[in-house]
Amino acid sequence: MTDAPVLAVRGLSTQFRIGGAWRAATRNVAFDLFENQTLALVGESGCGKSITCQAILGLLPHGVARVEGSIRYRGRELVGLAEPEMEGIRGSEIAMIFQEPMTALNPVMPVGEQIAEAILVHRKCARAEAKAEAIAFMDRVRIPAAAQRYRDYPHQFSGGMRQRIVIAMAMACKPKVLLADEPTTALDVTIQAQILAELRDLCANFRMSMVFITHSLGVVAAIADAVAVMYAGEIVEMAPVEELFAAPKHPYTQALFRAIPRVDENAEGLQPIPGQVPPITAFGEGCRFAPRCPARMPRCTGPTPRLAGAPGSGHAVACYLHHSETLDAEAAR
Amino acid sequence: MNAPETLAAPPRAPWARLGLALWRTATANAATAIGIAAFLAVVVLAVGAPLFATHDPLDQDLLARLVPPSPYHWLGTDAFGRDIWSRIVYGARISLVIGLVAVGIAMVIGSGLGILSGYMGGWVDQAISQATNILLAFPSLILGLMVVAFLGPSVPNLIAAISLATVPQFIRVARAPTIALRERDFIQACRALGFSPLRIMLRHILPNIWPEILVMGSLWLATAIRVEASLAFIGLGVKPPTPTWGGMIREGFEQILTSFHLAVFPSLAILVVVLALNMIGDGLRDALDPRMKESGK
Amino acid sequence: MARYALLKLLYAIPTLLAVLVLVFVLTRIIPGDPAQLILGDQATPEAVAALRAQLGLDKSVALQFLDFLVGVLHGDFGTSIVSGQSVVSLAAGVLPATLELTVASLLVGIVFGVPLGAWSAMRRNRLPDIAVRIGSLVGLSLPAFVFGILLLIVFAVQLGWFPVISPSGEVGILERLRALVLPSITLGILMAAYITRVTRSSMLQVLGEDFIRTARAKGVPWWQVVRRHALRNAIIPVVTVVGLYLGVLIGNSVLTEMVFNRPGLGKLIVGALAQRDYPVLQGLMVLYTLLIILANLVTDLAYGVFNPRVRFA
Numbered sequence: 001m002t003d004a005p006v007l008a009v010r011g012l013s014t015q016f017r018i019g020g021a022w023r024a025a026t027r028n029v030a031f032d033l034f035e036n037q038t039l040a041l042v043g044e045s046g047c048g049k050s051i052t053c054q055a056i057l058g059l060l061p062h063g064v065a066r067v068e069g070s071i072r073y074r075g076r077e078l079v080g081l082a083e084p085e086m087e088g089i090r091g092s093e094i095a096m097i098f099q100e101p102m103t104a105l106n107p108v109m110p111v112g113e114q115i116a117e118a119i120l121v122h123r124k125c126a127r128a129e130a131k132a133e134a135i136a137f138m139d140r141v142r143i144p145a146a147a148q149r150y151r152d153y154p155h156q157f158s159g160g161m162r163q164r165i166v167i168a169m170a171m172a173c174k175p176k177v178l179l180a181d182e183p184t185t186a187l188d189v190t191i192q193a194q195i196l197a198e199l200r201d202l203c204a205n206f207r208m209s210m211v212f213i214t215h216s217l218g219v220v221a222a223i224a225d226a227v228a229v230m231y232a233g234e235i236v237e238m239a240p241v242e243e244l245f246a247a248p249k250h251p252y253t254q255a256l257f258r259a260i261p262r263v264d265e266n267a268e269g270l271q272p273i274p275g276q277v278p279p280i281t282a283f284g285e286g287c288r289f290a291p292r293c294p295a296r297m298p299r300c301t302g303p304t305p306r307l308a309g310a311p312g313s314g315h316a317v318a319c320y321l322h323h324s325e326t327l328d329a330e331a332a333r
Numbered sequence: 334m335n336a337p338e339t340l341a342a343p344p345r346a347p348w349a350r351l352g353l354a355l356w357r358t359a360t361a362n363a364a365t366a367i368g369i370a371a372f373l374a375v376v377v378l379a380v381g382a383p384l385f386a387t388h389d390p391l392d393q394d395l396l397a398r399l400v401p402p403s404p405y406h407w408l409g410t411d412a413f414g415r416d417i418w419s420r421i422v423y424g425a426r427i428s429l430v431i432g433l434v435a436v437g438i439a440m441v442i443g444s445g446l447g448i449l450s451g452y453m454g455g456w457v458d459q460a461i462s463q464a465t466n467i468l469l470a471f472p473s474l475i476l477g478l479m480v481v482a483f484l485g486p487s488v489p490n491l492i493a494a495i496s497l498a499t500v501p502q503f504i505r506v507a508r509a510p511t512i513a514l515r516e517r518d519f520i521q522a523c524r525a526l527g528f529s530p531l532r533i534m535l536r537h538i539l540p541n542i543w544p545e546i547l548v549m550g551s552l553w554l555a556t557a558i559r560v561e562a563s564l565a566f567i568g569l570g571v572k573p574p575t576p577t578w579g580g581m582i583r584e585g586f587e588q589i590l591t592s593f594h595l596a597v598f599p600s601l602a603i604l605v606v607v608l609a610l611n612m613i614g615d616g617l618r619d620a621l622d623p624r625m626k627e628s629g630k
Numbered sequence: 631m632a633r634y635a636l637l638k639l640l641y642a643i644p645t646l647l648a649v650l651v652l653v654f655v656l657t658r659i660i661p662g663d664p665a666q667l668i669l670g671d672q673a674t675p676e677a678v679a680a681l682r683a684q685l686g687l688d689k690s691v692a693l694q695f696l697d698f699l700v701g702v703l704h705g706d707f708g709t710s711i712v713s714g715q716s717v718v719s720l721a722a723g724v725l726p727a728t729l730e731l732t733v734a735s736l737l738v739g740i741v742f743g744v745p746l747g748a749w750s751a752m753r754r755n756r757l758p759d760i761a762v763r764i765g766s767l768v769g770l771s772l773p774a775f776v777f778g779i780l781l782l783i784v785f786a787v788q789l790g791w792f793p794v795i796s797p798s799g800e801v802g803i804l805e806r807l808r809a810l811v812l813p814s815i816t817l818g819i820l821m822a823a824y825i826t827r828v829t830r831s832s833m834l835q836v837l838g839e840d841f842i843r844t845a846r847a848k849g850v851p852w853w854q855v856v857r858r859h860a861l862r863n864a865i866i867p868v869v870t871v872v873g874l875y876l877g878v879l880i881g882n883s884v885l886t887e888m889v890f891n892r893p894g895l896g897k898l899i900v901g902a903l904a905q906r907d908y909p910v911l912q913g914l915m916v917l918y919t920l921l922i923i924l925a926n927l928v929t930d931l932a933y934g935v936f937n938p939r940v941r942f943a
Contacts, residue, residue: 087850090846092849106862470926471919472878472882566775582776600776604776
């Protein structure tokens with residue numbers, strides 16, 4: 001991975017105004033996304049995965065949300081970018097697909113037009129041309145009889161088909177980066193597998209990079225090259241997918257693995273994680289997982305552990321259990 | 334997703350809920366506070382009309398006709414030399430009595446039918462809903478006009494006309510939440526305990542939905558007062574010389590080119606009352622509507 | 631779409647029937663003898679009896695209702711006992727004026743209401759929003775005649791920009807439009823107030839929907855998201871409300887016509903009231919009912935046009 005990353009996120013913090021005070025929803029999120037790579041963001045609901053994606057596209061509401069840090073897309077800074085320029089990037093360079101196919105489409109606009117619109121806002125071309133291209137993309141994501149269904153409305157499609165339309169819409173301008181926000185969570189398991197295969201296929205064909213949000217480690221195994229585990233607004237562990245599955249280091253990641261039901265074990269082997277994610281208003285200093293952590297140490301409530309790993313390993317973890325070597329190295333410098 | 338949560342409030346809370354809502358909106362929302370104050374002021378004026386009126390509202394003074402506002406006649410006099418301020422104060426009684434009684438009757442009958450319709454379902458629901466839809470198709474002014482035109486303008490007839498026009502609104506507002514409540518556990522439990530339908534409807538459903546009914550009441554009280562004034566303006570109000578706001582405007586309208594204070598002051602009176610009631614109703618609705626609460630933050 | 635329209639038409643029939651019953655019952659429960667009421671206390675018994683026969687009051691109630699129904703079905707809404715003209719011809723003479731006023735007011739309502747409501751929603755809780763909310767509340771609290779009188783005093787009496795009394799008879803189109811301005815604003819302001827409120831709340835809801843985020847995520851400029859995605863959806867409940875308040879509009883046109891002394895159905899009603907012309911009153915009630923049912927029908931159809939989910943249902 002000698003190339004420059006397509007997307008480089010550094011020190012990304014998002015804050016929301018709740019009851020007059022600004023509360024941090026995510027803190028110091030950093031990752032690199034390389035060409036043709038799929039990075040999975042994993043974590044429980046409310047851990048800041050979706051917020052991170054929306055921050056990348058500048059979709060968080062102004063006045064209510066505040067974004068700090070740096071998001072570089074092919075070297076271009078996106079944080080603080082003016083809205084018109086951001087509009088030029090959305091959809092054409094970085095696209096996004098959403099969790100709820102039932103509500104993600106405009107109910108009063110024919111689906112084909114919604115796809116064509118994505119093409120028309122980014123490219124000067126004739127309506128007919130956009131339409132032809134939209135139909136081609138509907139075909140590409142395997143919507144049967146695409147040409148005939150161009151003028152159909154979202155309510156005339158099943159959930160899986162709608163998600164395919166959402167994907168076709170996102171792909172319409174052949175973006176370099178796709179942000180997929182739990183695109184399969186709302187679907188039946190069999191449909192889920194089809195959609196995952198579709199996305200994998202598209203990524204490979206268009207040399208597209210993808211940030212894939214999910215809370216399911218099974219889906220991660222199926223689609224990701226690298227994984228970032230998020231907890232309460234922070235990335236606590238990041239590693240290539242094989243490495244993470246082989247040797248999860250952070251106590252939270254380990255706990256996540258123990259919470260997966262397995263066929264070869266009986267139910268007693270299942271260990272739910274005690275306690276719950278603290279609310280956004282209750283975040284303080286220190287490791288946010290500490291209150292629920294089985295391996296808690298006194299220093300865990302001190303300064304927040306930083307995400308760090310052995311140099312060159314590509315496996316980083318934000319936990320004092322694994323920090324001795326990196327921190328010592330830093331202290332010596 | 335939110336609607337059931339509000340209904341989940343314990344059945345005995347509504348009094349507190351409404352009070353809290355009133356208080357919360359009054360403190361958080363200046364408009365509601367102004368509305369409440371203005372409406373109370375009008376009620377006080379109407380109740381204490383003999384105290385606040387400076388003249389007898391029927392007393393004609395042919396030497397002081399069409400007098401503009403002055404220290405002696407605060408708002409001037411009309412074509413018969415009657416004091417406009419005093420007539421407005423007494424006219425408030427007619428507006429409030431007709432409005433309150435008509436909406437009160439409509440509220441009782443309408444909520445009763447609405448709860449019955451929602452709770453019983455089946456053909457009872459079918460019949461009541463159909464009738465409601467038909468009446469709902471009618472604007473209250475036209476319905477009122479029809480009834481009063483044929484029955485003749487008198488206080489009871491006006492009340493009947495406005496009630497008839499308002500009943501379907503209350504049926505509608507009571508029926509929907511009743512249907513939602515019917516399926517809830519505590520109502521099922523009541524049924525399992527063998528409570529009579531009447532008891533369930535009165536003691537368990539009504540207390541849960543009446544804040545919504547009261548909100549509707551304040552909004553429709555505004556409409557009722559407006560409709561009464563409109564009918565009086567058309568000439569279908571309480572017979573002269575009894576002072577009514579709509580009637581005063583009707584009389585003042587004849588002098589519009591020379592002395593427009595005749596029509597303007599009763600117009601303002603109507604505006605104040607109707608606006609006040611709408612402000613109260615709006616504020617209450619926002620306070621009781623869980624969706625508004627959630628997204629309002 | 632045709633099936634949908636036909637279905638709506640069928641649904642209108644029971645409503646119409648019920649209203650006819652209501653009108654009929656109302657005219658029959660007038661305290662006292664209608665013939666006596668019409669002719670006054672001095673009338674001879676013979677004259678009263680003659681009028682009773684003429685009005686069909688000597689037949690049984692059931693027969694009277696049947697006569698009434700058959701008459702309505704044949705387009706016979708009764709005959710004025712004052713002028714001897716049929717209600718239909720009386721109404722036909724003034725219907726264009728009333729329709730003109732209603733349509734103009736509806737336009738005023740939509741032209742002001744939709745943009746104000748949308749603007750208010752997008753500036754939620756800021757100054758424009760608060761101003762629009764207060765304005766719309768005042769607008770719907772003003773009885774049509776109060777606002778009409780205020781406009782009349784300021785713009786016709788004081789400033790003289792518009793005629794105080796609407797011209798009757800044949801006048802130029804420009805004169806006609808000039809006379810329409812104040813009445814249609816009077817009546818339209820009520821509609822505008824309702825439409826503003828509904829557009830605002832509907833817009834607020836739509837702006838929070840997922841598909842708005844989807845549209846933004848594909849790079850559609852904000853104003854285009856508002857226009858093509860948000861407004862197109864937000865307008866659906868507005869259509870329903872417009873239909874609901876078309877009746878209110880028609881009702882309030884009575885007041886507006888009185889204030890501006892415009893010819894129209896409202897003036898006809900008020901005249902009939904003053905002359906106790908009961909057949910005309912009854913006929914006009916039926917006519918109003920037809921108008922309102924028609925308005926509701928048009929609304930239902932418009933709803934189908936704006937909402938594809940209904941169109942294909």
